[in-house]
Amino acid sequence: MVEELTAPPVLSTPDTHVLDEELSAAAHHPVEALSDDQIKTRYEINRTIAEIKQRRWRRVALQFPDQMLPHSARVYQLLARGLRETTASQDDAREGSATLAAGVASLAVEDDKPVRLTILGDTSYGSCCVDEIAAEHVEADAVVHYGRACLSPTARLPVLHIFTTMELDHEAVVKSFRESFPDLDAKVVLTADVPYSAHVESVIKILQQLGYTNVFAASIVHDPSSSIPNRTVPESVTDDPSSLSQWSLFHISEPPTSLLLTLTSRMASVRVYPTDAINTATAASASSALETSTRFLLRRRYATVTSLTTVPVWGILINTLSVKNYMDILSHIQRQVAAAGKKSYLFVVGKLNPAKVANFSEIGGWIVIGCWESSLVDSKEFYKPIITPFELELALQSDDSRLWTGQWRADFQNVLEDAAKRAEQTATDLESRPAGDGLRGMSGAEDHETETHTDSESESEPPEFDLRTGRYVSRSRPMQRNRAVYGTNQQSVPSGSAPQSGTLTRRGKGDMIAVNGVVSPGAEYLAQKRTWRGLGTDFEVRYEEEEQGDVVEEGRTGVARGYTVGDSVRS
Known part of the structure; x- marks a missing residue:
């Protein structure tokens, strides 16, 4: 039986629940009751204490996944108690030793410093990754990561993994x-x-x-x-x-x-x-x-990969700031997209959700850079598909050269290694090629003419229809033609023309952003198509030089549940 709606659906959160947040799936499960001995065994308290003392860590961050947070306070207490007892026993040993008094005295100043423990209650990204960002906020020397982990190499902080051994029949x-x-x-x-x-x-x-x-x-x-x-x-x-x-x-x-x-x-x-x-x-x-x-x-x-082969604009999602070599794979992806004659935009996000990425309707497909576990995102609820760096290589290939072998990989380190091998093989082939074979010098003017000719050919190409998506393929790039060599700072300047100035100048009200004399299509789209421009756009923007005297108004005060604007109260 289909239930008919008697009222329109609620498209916004009621004011009374504006601060309420849905609990995660792990929060609905009952907390497992463990004794102190079971806590010590599962969370390897003695091993953790020994590692902290051996490595001389002074500020340690304890990272728990959501389902283990109910045990975090007891783990903290057992660790703090064990560290104090260890320090006290070491002090007794020092007092009873007379032969090494001079050498121990120099070390006692450092060993007597208490170890500061901090519980990380919420991770910036996935719980399988080490949250170096949150640990650096508390100035931690190291991180103790509990539970299952992706074991991706970290970039800055040392990590101690406690896998929390579970019972098994x-x-x-x-x-x-x-x-x-x-x-x-x-x-x-x-x-x-x-x-x-x-x-x-x-x-x-x-x-x-x-x-x-x-x-x-x-x-x-x-x-x-x-x-x-x-x-x-x-x-x-x-x-x-x-x-x-x-x-x-x-x-x-x-x-x-x-x-x-x-x-x-x-x-x-x-x-x-x-x-x-x-x-x-x-x-x-x-x-x-x-x-x-x-x-x-x-x-x-x-x-999904084959449906994204004609996407003209890609979005790159940085879903980690701690996995080693994530900047290398970012540069590699940007070079790939530029070499394919397409555009890419960079976004740094925390935990992914459909609402975040749905704000950018111009993006045709997303590439996520994260650990090898979190890079696989189910795109059913998302407005546009999200793929991995490995899948991007398949998507950017032409239909004639794309070959599906059935293999799939998640770690982007393999992608970087394969790219390095291809670059080395290309360099070897160029060295073994006879001098002058297929190579021709080109002046800056000839290069400019060739590029202009390529642009004109691209604009005069007949429309192409993609049977997979049911849409025409968009290849128009009015802003500028992507260069084959990515990251080149040198630009050819016609003789007799003045070099472009980098001095900042103020634009007039209502002027569109232009690049190389061409109006930005993104700015034009925002100005004409979108009616909502963000918070505060219902107020008229005024500049000091346009008014006689200064305009000072009292702003908003209060918390998110209810703001006070002047003498009035707004919820």
Whole structure:
């Protein structure tokens, strides 16, 4: 039965709920009650204290995901108590030692300083990434990251990862493994999500006792660009990465979607043991359904890439400021888009949501730069699709040269390495080419004529219709023609003309922004099409030199729930 609306839908938040915020999904689950001993074991209190004292950290930020925040206060108390007890025991040891009094006295000044702990309650980006930005706000020397992590290399601060080991039924895992791989000679890589990684060795020993001979236990490494991200691989795969397709994977706990896409496209098969399954039969059916849905998702990603091949304007989303080499991949993406004759705009955002990116209707597609887990964004709720740097390379290729091999990757370090290899191969080919073969000098005037001729050809091209999107392909670039070489600062200046001045001049009211004498289409669009210009546009803008005397008005005061404007109150 379809329910008819008796009133128009609410398109804005009521004033009484303006400060209310919906709770995350993790907040609706009941808090797991743990004793002090369980807290010490799960959050590795003793190991954390030892690492802090050994590395002489003085200001430590404790980063918790949302589902672990209820335990953060108790973890803080246990760490603070343990650090004080350790300091006190060291002081007693110093007092009882007379032979090293002079040397210890110089170290006592530093060791006696208390360690300041700070809980990071909300992350700037994804909870799997180390939030160096929030840690630097509290002047932290290091970060202790709790829970599952993407293990992306950080740029500035040292990090201690506490994976918070979870309990696991080994017998149920072994039973599910035997049902998935009845052949004792099957080549299987056994791995687990980081909270369950400590159980891999125990499960491997049980399987070896049952007669399995080709089961490899993958341990954790901090290398997202590995054949199996952040995991070790068998020796045969290290020598020949293509041999990974001969191996199957058994993963304990449901992995992130980006890891599933990567492994499904590289390995023979993937079996997942969901730790939240009620019994083994449920786990087997859930694993089969997950593998099937992952293959369908891989096809949908390729369909999304092909639908963006004719996008003229791209938006680049910086979704991290802590992952190492994110500036390198940004420069690489900008060069790629410019070389394809398209435009790109840069946006630095926090946590992505549809409302943020929907404000820019001129953008035809988005590229997200983040960690290898958060870079995969489901674009169903977004106004325009969001893809990864790897998928951008496919989107910018022509239909004749694009080749879909079925492989998918999330870490952008591989993209940078492949680009470096192609640049090296191109340089080698140019060196081996005979002198003067296909190369011709060109003066600045000839270059300018060629560029003008190319622009005129682009404007005179017949309209092209894209059958995938059902729209005409827009190739007009009235502002300027993108140069083939990105980042060149030198410009050809015609002889006899005065050089352009860089002096700032004030524009008259109502004047459009112009570049090289051409009115900006973006400014023209905003001036003619959009009726709402932002907050405060309902007031007339006045300048001092246009008025006789100064115009001073009392501004708004108060908080977001209710402002006071002069003598009146506005909610």
